[in-house]
Amino acid sequence: MELEQTFMNFLLHHQERHNRTYHFLILMDAIISAAKHIEHYYITGALKGNLGCTDRVNVQGEDVMQMDDIAHEIIIHYLKTTGRVIRAVSEESKDIIPLDEKGGRYFIYFDPLDGSSNVAHGLPVGFLFGIAKRNLDGPEDFHLRAGKDYIAAGMFVIPTGTLTIAFREAGTWRFHIDETMNYVKPVRIILPDTPDTWELSFNATNRYTYRKEVRDWVRQNERRYTFRYLGALAGDFHRILTRGGMFMYPAIVNHPDPKKLRPEGKLRLMYEASVVAFMCREAGGHAVNEHGTPILDIEPKDHHQRTALYVGSKPLVEDIARVLEGG
Ligand code: AFP
Numbered sequence: 038m039e040l041e042q043t044f045m046n047f048l049l050h051h052q053e054r055h056n057r058t059y060h061f062l063i064l065m066d067a068i069i070s071a072a073k074h075i076e077h078y079y080i081t082g083a084l085k086g087n088l089g090c091t092d093r094v095n096v097q098g099e100d101v102m103q104m105d106d107i108a109h110e111i112i113i114h115y116l117k118t119t120g121r122v123i124r125a126v127s128e129e130s131k132d133i134i135p136l137d138e139k140g141g142r143y144f145i146y147f148d149p150l151d152g153s154s155n156v157a158h159g160l161p162v163g164f165l166f167g168i169a170k171r172n173l174d175g176p177e178d179f180h181l182r183a184g185k186d187y188i189a190a191g192m193f194v195i196p197t198g199t200l201t202i203a204f205r206e207a208g209t210w211r212f213h214i215d216e217t218m219n220y221v222k223p224v225r226i227i228l229p230d231t232p233d234t235w236e237l238s239f240n241a242t243n244r245y246t247y248r249k250e251v252r253d254w255v256r257q258n259e260r261r262y263t264f265r266y267l268g269a270l271a272g273d274f275h276r277i278l279t280r281g282g283m284f285m286y287p288a289i290v291n292h293p294d295p296k297k298l299r300p301e302g303k304l305r306l307m308y309e310a311s312v313v314a315f316m317c318r319e320a321g322g323h324a325v326n327e328h329g330t331p332i333l334d335i336e337p338k339d340h341h342q343r344t345a346l347y348v349g350s351k352p353l354v355e356d357i358a359r360v361l362e363g364g
Contacts, residue, residue, distance in 0.1 A: 041215065041221035041222040042221060042222065042223060043219045043220065043221050044065075044069065044200065044212045044219070044220035044221065044223070045062065045065075045066065045069075045219075047210070047212075047223045048061070048062055048065055049062060051204065051207065055207070060121050060142050060143075061143075061188075061189075063119050063121055064116075064119050064121045064122065064142075064143055064145075064168070066119075067115040067116055067118060067119045068112075068115070068116075068166060069200075069220065070115050071111050071112040071114075071115040071116075071164075072164055072193040072195070072200070073214075073218055074111045074115075075107075075108045075111055075112075075149070075150070075164060075193075075195060076193070076195050076196050076198065076214075078104070078107060078108075078111070079104065079159070079162070079195050079196045080159075080196050082104055082107075082159075083159060103156075104150055104153075104156050105128070105129055105149055105150040105153055105156075106129060108129075108149035108150040108164065109127050109128075109129035109130065109149040109150075111149075112127070112147060112149050112164075113125065113127070113134065113136075116136060116145065117136060120137050120140055120141070121137070121140075121141055121142050121143055122136040122137060122141050122142075122143055122144070122145055123135075123136065123137060123138055123141030123142070123143065123144055123171055123177070123179075124136060124138065124141070124144055124179065125144075125145050125146075125147070126144075126145070126146040126147070126181075126307055126308065126340040126341075127147055127148070127149060127308075128147070128148040128149060128151070128305065128308060128341075129149055131341075133340055141171065142170060142171055142173075143168050143169065143170055143171065143188075144168070144169045144170075144171065144182060145166055145167070145168050146166065146167045146168075146169075146182075146307040146308040146311075146312075146340070147164070147165060147166040147167070147308050148163065148164070148165045148166075148305065148308040148309055148312075149164055150162050150163075150164065150195075151163040151164070151165055151269060151270055151271055151309065152267070152268060152269020152270065152271065152272065154268055154269075155267070155268060155269050155272075159196075160267070160269075161194050161195065161196070161197055161267060161269055161271070161272040162194075162195050162269050162271070162272075163192050163193065163194055163195065163269055163270060163271020163272065164192065164193040164195060164271075165190075165191075165192045165270070165271055165308055165309060165312045165313070166190065166191055166192070166308070166312065167182075167184065167187045167189075167190040167307065167308060167311055167312045167315060168187060168188055168189045168190065169182035169186050169187050169188060170188050181307065181336075181337040181338075181339075181340055182337075183311070183333065183334060183335055183336045183337065184306075184310075184311030184312075184314050184315050184332055184333035184334075184335070185333040185334060187205070187311065187312075187315050188204070188205050189202060189203065189204050189205065189315075190202070190203055190311070190312040190313075190315035190316055191203065191312070191316065192271045192274070192275075192312065192313070192316070193271070194271045194272055194275050197272075198213055198214030199211060199212070199213055199214070199275065200212045200213075200214075200220045201226065201275065201278065201316060202316075203315055203316040203318075203319035203320070204319070205319075206319075207319070208225050208226075208227075208319050208320070209225070209226040209227075209278065209316050209317075209319040209320040210223045210224065210225055210226065211223070211224045211226055211278075212224075226278050226279065226320045227320055227321050228277075228278065228281045228317070228320050228321045228322045228349070228350050228351075229280065229281040229350075230281075231281075232261070232262070232281070232350075234280045234281055234282075235261075235262045235263075235280065235281045235282035235283075235349075235350060235353065236262055236263045236264065236265050236276060236277060236280050236281070236282035237258070237259055237262045237263070237264050237265075237282055237283055237285075238264070238265050238266050238267075238273045238274075238276070238277060238282070238283070238284040238285070239255075239266065239284070239285045239286065239287070240266060240268070240286070241264070241266065243287075243289060245291065246289040246290065246291045246292045246297075247287045247288070247289070247290070247291070248287070248288065248290050248291070248327075250360045250361070250363070251287045251357075251360070251361070253360075254356075254357055254360050262282055263282075270284070270304065270309055270313065274313045274316075274317075274348065277317075277348070277349045277350075278316065278317070278320055281349065281350045282349050282350055282353065283347060283348065283349035283350060283353045283354060283357070284313075284346070284347075284348050284349055285345075285346065285347045285348070285357075286302060286303055286304050286345060286346045287302070287327065287345050287347070288300050288301065288302050288327045288345040289303070299343070301342075301343045301344065301345070302326065302327060302343050302344045302345030302346060303343060303345075304343060304344060304345075304346050305341060305342065305343060305344075306332070306335060306337055306342045306343065306344045307337050307340055307341075307342065309346075310324065310326075310332050310344050310346045310348070311332055311333065311335075313346075313348050314331075314332035314333050314346075314348055315333065317348050317349065318333060321351065322348065322349055322350055322351055322354065323348075323349075323350075323351045323354040323355060323358075324346065324347065324348035324349075324354060325347050325354060325357075325358045325361065326344050326345050326346065326347075326361075327344075327345035327361060328361060328362065329357075329358035329359070329361035329362035332344065332346065332348070347361070
C-alpha cells in the first residue's frame with residue numbers, strides 16, 4: 038500500500054528548503070481547517086436547508102444563514118485562532134476586517150464561496166485566497182497589496198476535495214483530499230504548451246455585450262478550441278490550469294439594460310482576478326485586464342475593486358492583449 042505525502046508535510050519541507058519560518062504553516066493549517074469545515078457543511082447543507090436560500094426562516098423561526106455567510110464566518114473563526122493575520126478582506130464583508138494588527142504577519146484577501154449561482158444545485162463553488170506579508174523592515178502602512186506582492190494564492194474547489202496553491206517563485210501545486218481528510222499527493226501544474234487541449238471559457242450569452250475588438254477576436258478564434266463554462270471561476274480556472282487555453286470575463290459595454298453594464302468588468306481584483314493570475318503565472322501563464330495591463334501589476338484602490346479578466350496560456354493571453362492594447 039502506497040501512502041502519499043500530505044500538504045502540511047510538503048509545506049514544512051518547502052519552508053525549510055527556503056529558510057523560512059513556521060508562521061506560514063500555522064496560517065495554512067487554519068485555512069485548510071476552514072476549507073474542510075466548509076466542504077463538509079456544503080455536502081450536508083441541503084439536509085439542513087442551508088443551501089442557496091435568501092431571507093428564509095427555519096421551523097424554529099430563526100433566520101437561515103446563506104452558505105456564503107456561513108463560509109465567511111468559518112474562515113474568520115479559524116483565521117482568528119492563528120494570531121498571524123493582521124487584516125482580512127472578504128467578499129462577504131463591506132469593511133476590511135482587523136484581526137491582529139500588532140502581532141499579525143499576513144494579510145489575507147478571500148472569497149469564501151465564489152460562484153453562488155451553483156450553490157442551490159450543490160455544484161462546484163470556490164474558496165479563493167491571496168496572501169501577502171506585512172512590512173517586516175519598518176512600520177506597516179496597511180496599503181492593499183497588488184497581486185505581484187502576494188506570497189501565495191490558492192483555491193479549493195468545493196465539494197470536489199481539491200486544493201490548488203501557488204507559492205511565489207516556487208510553482209503551482211495541486212492536492213487531493215484522501216480518506217482521512219488530508220490533502221495529499223502534490224502534483225506540479227504547468228500549463229500545456231501545445232494548443233491541442235486548450236479550452237476557451239466565458240459566459241457565451243455575454244458575447245454581444247463585449248467591445249468590438251473582443252467580439253471580433255472571439256469570432257475569429259472560438260472554433261479552434263473546445264468551449265467549457267461552469268459559472269464558478271475556481272472550477273473554470275481549474276480546467277484551464279490543466280488543459281490550457283483561456284478563461285475570460287471581458288468588460289460589458291453594450292448591454293441594452295444599463296443596469297447590466299460593467300465597464301470595469303465583473304470580477305473582483307483582490308480575491309478573484311489576482312488570485313488566479315498569481316496561480317497562472319506560477320504555472321507559466323499570464324493574465325491581463327481590459328487594457329492589456331498585467332493583472333498582477335494593478336495596485337488596488339479599493340478592496341472590492343472590479344476588473345475585466347483574461348487569464349490562461351501565455352500565447353493566447355498575449356494575443357488578446359495586443360488587441361486590447363490597440364483598441
Ligand atoms: P457569484 O459568486 O456572484 O455567482 O459570481 C461568480 C463569479 O464571480 C465567478 O466565479 C464566475 O466566473 C462569474 O462570476 C460568473 O458570472 P456569470 O454568471 O455572469 O457568468
